[in-house]
Amino acid sequence: MSDSLVSIRDVHFSWNPRREIYTGVSLEIPEGKITAIMGPSGTGKTTLLRLIGGQLRPSSGSVQVAGEEIPKLNREKLYKARRRMGMLFQSGALLTDLSVFENIAFPIREHYDFTESMIRDIVLMKLELVGLRGARDLMPSELSGGMKRRVALARAIVLDPLLMMYDEPFTGLDPVTLGTIVTLIKELNESLGLTSVIVSHDIRETFSIADHVCILSEGIIVAAGSPEELMNSDSEFVQQFVNGKPDGPMPFHYPAGDYTQDLLDGDI
Amino acid sequence: MGSSRTAEITVGALFVLGVLALFALAMNVSNISSFSADKGFNVTAKFGNVGGLKTKAKVTLSGVTVGRVTEIFYDKKSFRATVVMAIDPQYDYLPEDTQASIYTAGLLGEQYVSLEPGAEEVSLKEGSVIQLTQSAVVLEEIIGKVLVSLTTK
Amino acid sequence: MLNFLQTTGAHIIDTLSNLGKATLFLFNVLLGLKDVLLRPKVFVRELYSVGVLSMLIIIFSAIFVGMVMSLLGYITLVDFGAEESLGLLVSLSLIRELGPVLSALLFSGRAGSALTAEIGLMKATEQLASMEMMAVDPVRRIIAPRFFAGLITLPILTIIFMAIGIYSGYLVGSVWLGVDDGSFWSQMQSKVEFRHDIVNGIIKSVVFAFVVTWIAVFQGYNAMPTSEGVSRATTNSVVYSALAVLALDFILTALMFSNF
Numbered sequence: 008m009s010d011s012l013v014s015i016r017d018v019h020f021s022w023n024p025r026r027e028i029y030t031g032v033s034l035e036i037p038e039g040k041i042t043a044i045m046g047p048s049g050t051g052k053t054t055l056l057r058l059i060g061g062q063l064r065p066s067s068g069s070v071q072v073a074g075e076e077i078p079k080l081n082r083e084k085l086y087k088a089r090r091r092m093g094m095l096f097q098s099g100a101l102l103t104d105l106s107v108f109e110n111i112a113f114p115i116r117e118h119y120d121f122t123e124s125m126i127r128d129i130v131l132m133k134l135e136l137v138g139l140r141g142a143r144d145l146m147p148s149e150l151s152g153g154m155k156r157r158v159a160l161a162r163a164i165v166l167d168p169l170l171m172m173y174d175e176p177f178t179g180l181d182p183v184t185l186g187t188i189v190t191l192i193k194e195l196n197e198s199l200g201l202t203s204v205i206v207s208h209d210i211r212e213t214f215s216i217a218d219h220v221c222i223l224s225e226g227i228i229v230a231a232g233s234p235e236e237l238m239n240s241d242s243e244f245v246q247q248f249v250n251g252k253p254d255g256p257m258p259f260h261y262p263a264g265d266y267t268q269d270l271l272d273g274d275i
Numbered sequence: 276m277g278s279s280r281t282a283e284i285t286v287g288a289l290f291v292l293g294v295l296a297l298f299a300l301a302m303n304v305s306n307i308s309s310f311s312a313d314k315g316f317n318v319t320a321k322f323g324n325v326g327g328l329k330t331k332a333k334v335t336l337s338g339v340t341v342g343r344v345t346e347i348f349y350d351k352k353s354f355r356a357t358v359v360m361a362i363d364p365q366y367d368y369l370p371e372d373t374q375a376s377i378y379t380a381g382l383l384g385e386q387y388v389s390l391e392p393g394a395e396e397v398s399l400k401e402g403s404v405i406q407l408t409q410s411a412v413v414l415e416e417i418i419g420k421v422l423v424s425l426t427t428k
Numbered sequence: 429m430l431n432f433l434q435t436t437g438a439h440i441i442d443t444l445s446n447l448g449k450a451t452l453f454l455f456n457v458l459l460g461l462k463d464v465l466l467r468p469k470v471f472v473r474e475l476y477s478v479g480v481l482s483m484l485i486i487i488f489s490a491i492f493v494g495m496v497m498s499l500l501g502y503i504t505l506v507d508f509g510a511e512e513s514l515g516l517l518v519s520l521s522l523i524r525e526l527g528p529v530l531s532a533l534l535f536s537g538r539a540g541s542a543l544t545a546e547i548g549l550m551k552a553t554e555q556l557a558s559m560e561m562m563a564v565d566p567v568r569r570i571i572a573p574r575f576f577a578g579l580i581t582l583p584i585l586t587i588i589f590m591a592i593g594i595y596s597g598y599l600v601g602s603v604w605l606g607v608d609d610g611s612f613w614s615q616m617q618s619k620v621e622f623r624h625d626i627v628n629g630i631i632k633s634v635v636f637a638f639v640v641t642w643i644a645v646f647q648g649y650n651a652m653p654t655s656e657g658v659s660r661a662t663t664n665s666v667v668y669s670a671l672a673v674l675a676l677d678f679i680l681t682a683l684m685f686s687n688f
Contacts, residue, residue, distance in 0.1 A: 057557075060560070060561050062557060062560055062561070086563045086565065087563070089560070089561060089562070089563040090563045092561065093561070094558065094561040096554045096557065096558050097554070098553055098554050100553060100554035100555050100557065100558035101555070102555055102559075103550075103553070103555070113562070113564075114562040114563070114564070117562070117563075117564045117569070118563065118564075159558075162562075163561075166562070166563075279469065279472070279473065281476075282472055282473050282475075282476035282480070283472050283476075285476060285480040286472055286475045286476050286479065286480055288480075289475070289479050289480050289483060289581070289584060290584065292483075292584075292588055293584035293585075293587050293588055295591075296587045296588045296590065296591035296592070297587050297591075299591045299595075300523070300587065300590060300591055300594075300622075300626050301622055301626070303613065303617075304519050304523070304591075304594055304616055304617065304620050304626070305617065305620040305621060305622035305625065305626055331621075333618075
């Protein structure tokens with residue numbers, strides 16, 4: 008498909024041979040849209056982003072970003088490809104010994120020989136986008152969780168990436184900041200012409216901005232479609248996940264032996 | 276930035292301190308400042324027995340260090356131990372018939388070569404051989420001799 | 429029995445794989461030398477936090493070690509009437525042995541553990557991963573300057589340790605215990621060889637610097653990205669450094685000084 012920026016085909020991945028994380032994941036991320044990857048905790052949603060960013064290599068299968076086969080790139084080409092990607096980490100991952108301004112200037116200083124005034128212009132523009140131009144001289148330790156995430160967002164877009172990846176952007180925020188982040192992701196995607204990938208398990212916020220949603224469970228994509236399609240899906244699993252029912256195809260109980268027998272065994 | 280300036284200054288101070296310490300070690304603690312064996316001229320002397328003499332041992336003249344032993348080996352032609360000494364060039368006026376003896380500093384100290392000037396006009400120079408030598412005194416030999424002389428009486 | 433073999437085997441394989449990882453990592457760090465030289469400002473900051481901040485503990489320890497050496501040496505030597513050799517005793521033991529070893533141990537406790545904790549925390553807070561995603565190699569940008577800073581500063585600190593130790597030993601020996609000034613220094617000067625003793629002492633400290641900083645940065649980089657993992661890595665860093673320094677010291681001493 009020519010209109011997908013990222014295409015993942017039949018990817019297998021495991022941390023150790025006993026526990027497979029992916030058993031054949033295939034998915035397409037269309038250009039210019041917001042795609043959400045959702046699923047219960049512990050299904051390896053973040054791992055998928057690391058595979059796209061080339062920080063991990065799949066045991067088999069193909070990961071293509073803008074036509075380039077990420078796992079096969081050498082170091083130099085991989086680092087070049089990463090300049091076209093931005094990633095927002097859950098914790099923000101700001102460099103703690105640099106100020107807000109220097110954090111955002113960091114990727115520019117590392118990669119380009121710009122003059123100080125050019126760097127200043129770029130950084131202030133990005134900070135204005137996230138509404139934190141006034142906080143440029145603060146240190147990361149002086150910021151609230153929501154502000155950290157906004158600064159990290161500004162840093163992630165400073166090199167004008169094609170692809171933005173958000174790792175759990177909605178967790179642990181107060182309602183107001185949450186609203187800000189949701190709007191920012193939407194606006195950035197439109198104004199900068201980005202392709203966005205959101206990894207999350209927050210149904211309401213994600214469904215409100217995503218164009219396309221994939222649900223990941225037990226190593227494969229179990230359902231995909233637009234938010235409306237998924238809301239109206241007749242699959243029991245999707246209904247359980249979307250509506251947050253405690254029991255269903257996704258069991259409440261961790262697999263265990265017979266309950267009565269287990270209790271009786273304790274008497275011996 | 277002020278903090279980076281402090282860092283630069285203190286790192287500079289650390290380096291200066293390191294160089295000063297190395298200088299102090301070199302000049303005050305070790306013997307680099309005194310005689311270095313490279314500069315001297317070499318003279319050899321043959322001994323019947325060098326005892327416990329080692330390379331880098333002192334060569335003295337009336338107790339003043341004038342050189343170092345640089346090499347000790349066994350000469351298969353003369354069947355004697357050959358000692359090569361480097362003598363500081365400022366002592367280029369030693370007569371050719373200077374005598375070399377191996378002594379011990381104190382009862383338990385290390386052994387050294389002591390030179391006693393003779394009366395010749397010609398001086399020792401690079402490659403000269405000292406003819407008059409006195410071997411190291413080996414304690415066991417003396418004890419043995421004393422014992423023999425005591426028992427034969 | 430089979431179980432025992434299995435766990436032992438797994439342990440050996442684990443150890444080997446860690447060793448391999450550490451070697452590859454070291455190789456990458458060494459390749460980062462170019463990046464270090466291109467960013468002198470970053471390097472100076474690391475020299476400061478690794479070297480200057482360890483200076484105080486090195487100086488104070490050197491003063492006390494020198495004084496203790498001098499006092500103990502005097503008490504022993506005076507029985508043999510050989511207190512003139514005090515300078516020799518203090519200087520040789522500081523230069524050959526105590527200077528390099530104690531500086532390396534203090535350095536691993538002060539700077540090494542800090543390096544491990546700092547790098548481990550950067551990993552736990554995803555700072556290293558975020559750098560990778562910004563197409564900046566954290567090994568070259570973060571680890572390499574710290575490694576080379578350690579490699580350079582520990583030998584300098586060791587030389588300072590030796591000199592200060594000897595001078596404080598002199599203060600105790602000569603000013604307090606009344607050993608003759610001249611013989612204190614002249615005995616020292618006649619027996620301490622610059623090329624043999626001092627240079628070998630410095631070589632020791634360069635080897636220690638290499639090993640201690642390598643262990644410190646690797647433990648940090650390889651730490652589990654949790655608070656427990658970082659604290660374990662910090663402990664490991666100090667313990668492994670101490671063991672490596674003492675074991676290497678034996679080997680180096682045997683190689684350097686045993687033919688006497």
